Amino acid sequence: MLRSEFKELVGRVVVQHFTAFKQFSNVLLWHIPHMYSDVMAQKTEITPLGLLEVDEKVSADMVKAVQYINQRYVPYTSDLENGNNISKPVVHVILSGDQLTKQNADAAIRAKANEDSSFERMEGLVPVTADFHCSMNFNDVIFKRFYSPSSQCDFGSFFHLRNVVHRTNVTKSALGDNYRPCNTFIQDVLDASIIAVVLHHFSLHTQDDMPVSMPTSFLSNEEKQDWFDEQILNIVDTYILNESPEFHNMLQGNLQSPPQSTAVPQPIVCQMPRCSHPPFKT
Known part of the structure; x- marks a missing residue:
């Protein structure tokens, strides 16, 4: 491949x-x-989503923004299971951004992990890092x-x-x-x-x-x-x-360090004329 x-x-x-x-x-x-x-060959549909006056660096604001997106753009369905009305996402919607945005979105979703329904837990959103x-x-x-x-x-x-x-x-x-x-x-x-x-x-x-x-x-x-x-x-x-x-070792992460010389280091003698200083150790 x-x-x-x-x-x-x-x-x-x-x-x-x-x-x-x-x-x-x-x-x-x-x-x-x-x-x-x-899928990638299909024409892209672009829809303006508007602006939210929130700061994604603030946890409460990020939760508010993710909840808004989850409510407006993620379809959910309800199934009658064990007598309870349980909501489930029809499709998962990708929420893309830079690494910081993804990290903040993940944190906002985790903050609602103990809620009762899939809708409240925002399970239909999938934060990812954009290709760019x-x-x-x-x-x-x-x-x-x-x-x-x-x-x-x-x-x-x-x-x-x-x-x-x-x-x-x-x-x-x-x-x-x-x-x-x-x-x-x-x-x-x-x-x-x-x-x-x-x-x-x-x-x-x-x-x-x-x-x-x-x-x-x-x-x-x-x-x-x-x-x-x-x-x-x-x-x-x-x-x-x-x-x-060497190439296969590199692919496997086993590239060894070059062998160390076994030669005994020799002292360095000063080259200045008439210098009587003893040789320097290496």
Whole structure:
């Protein structure tokens, strides 16, 4: 599954940036199907919900807001069970926002966990973190892991590449107003890495060169797709999902620290002429 998805993602970059591969755009899967593809393909209906004069940082206000949304926009039904009129949500409604909003909404719902009915417990609401905020937090994790001003001399590091292309609006945090420049920078670095790999893999000098192994024509779209898939999968297997033990250890979280040198440290002798200071211990 991961291998096939990498194939499509790498293939998009190759088709977009290499002249000889633009002919494969009609056999490339531009949208990876998933279990919600049919739902996502439907036209979105946007309905203004108005404004509530509440502060989500205040617990009482957040409870009031969630109760209002639960009452207005979550359908409930009543079933006669054991002589009691018990309300149940017909559907669960997603309440999305940033992480803080989700946390506050969860707290507001938990505050009503001991109420008698599903309606009063607001069981029809499902607080989630919106995709945009998930993307923002994911980018921030990437920057915290790979972006460091101390790596400016490390060729190919995030900070080094940031200086090379003079992206002064890229900072160490990808949150808030920094999201768009940092997100664009991540995409550009990824595309550039794939371009460099393809140039090396096919022994090309420029993005306009024709690979020697590419046929001059194809008899059918099936033949074209088979050849293209084989080439991209070869790149994925060689440069991304390689079979090295280090790679599998990294996936399993078992990447070992580099072996420590067993050499006995030698004392450092002062190089100043006529210095009589004894050697420094290391």
